[in-house]
């Protein structure tokens with residue numbers, strides 16, 4: 367028999383109610399919603415339908431998904447759909463990726479002011495890339511890029527950083543030429559790092575001055591302007607970590623990378639090793655020790671606490687497009703880029719909403735309709751299953 371895939375959802379189903387009791391006072395509504403979405407995802411609680419194999423008669427329930435963006439189970443379809451949309455936007459250039467990290471002193475403030483500080487991070491990163499690229503000393507072009515926020519490190523602790531994926535070149539100021547980056551070199555990271563630091567601290571100070579930041583418990587002392595200034599002072603002297611990884615050369619590689627990074631959640635199910643005896647063990651990569659793969663074991667309570675650190679503010683956009691890829695101008699500007707790069711315009715045929723099972727098969731090559739028992743028949747819906755809160759949570763892989 368196949369070993370059942372361990373799931374984050376199972377940890378919440380086993381230890382979620384104890385956690386709710388223990389931390390009733392500090393759980394936000396958003397965190398409670400994510401907990402219950404994960405616990406109910408693809409269980410009888412959400413309802414679904416009963417399927418039967420048209421060849422051997424095998425029956426199985428197919429329960430609905432929670433579709434929450436924090437759910438490790440619900441990412442593959444969202445990711446596949448999103449990648450399909452991006453495919454038409456790829457340009458025949460190398461693609462660079464640049465990562466901007468907020469220092470630890472900022473992470474603590476960010477945790478208590480997620481929406482505000484995340485927005486400032488996006489703004490500072492976008493303005494940094496645009497400004498340095500537009501500078502004739504560097505590239506002298508309008509670039510386009512997408513930025514993804516990750517708030518976690520490998521140990522699931524809070525560590526906000528932004529991944530940027532940037533085609534290697536841009537439009538000349540008069541829009542008449544494509545200006546390419548030098549091969550294997552995008553923009554000087556030290557220059558990026560310094561401007562990012564300056565802009566971020568400037569925007570953070572403005573947010574403080576206009577009363578948009580809040581401080582609780584261990585940070586309460588930062589409410590005083592003097593203490594806040596003192597907290598930030600050393601950050602003006604340190605180097606902020608910005609690094610550029612080697613570029614990708616083909617569209618395939620770019621899509622692959624985007625697929626891995628854009629729809630990630632704090633921890634994916636396949637990193638889980640063991641969830642018994644009230645403890646959770648999982649793989650992690652230790653970047654400080656030559657990227658060695660290690661095992662981390664946490665009490666279930668601590669695992670849940672860390673997972674919930676990464677719940678996003680309601681409606682917060684964690685993938686954003688800028689420059690010639692910004693939504694408002696994307697169509698016209700991308701067409702211009704393609705023209706200047708000498709590639710035709712690929713018209714994107716928009717199909718009507720297909721059944722999610724067909725879509726899943728088309729995008730992943732895996733069928734959700736095959737019978738898992740005889741492997742030759744197809745599963746056909748024979749009855750609807752209404753949502754039921756009384757049924758025990760059945761776990762369907």
Ligand SMILES: [Zn+2]
Nearest residue numbers: 407432437440
């Ligand atoms: Zn789900």
Ligand SMILES: [Zn+2]
Nearest residue numbers: 419422737740
């Ligand atoms: Zn069958």
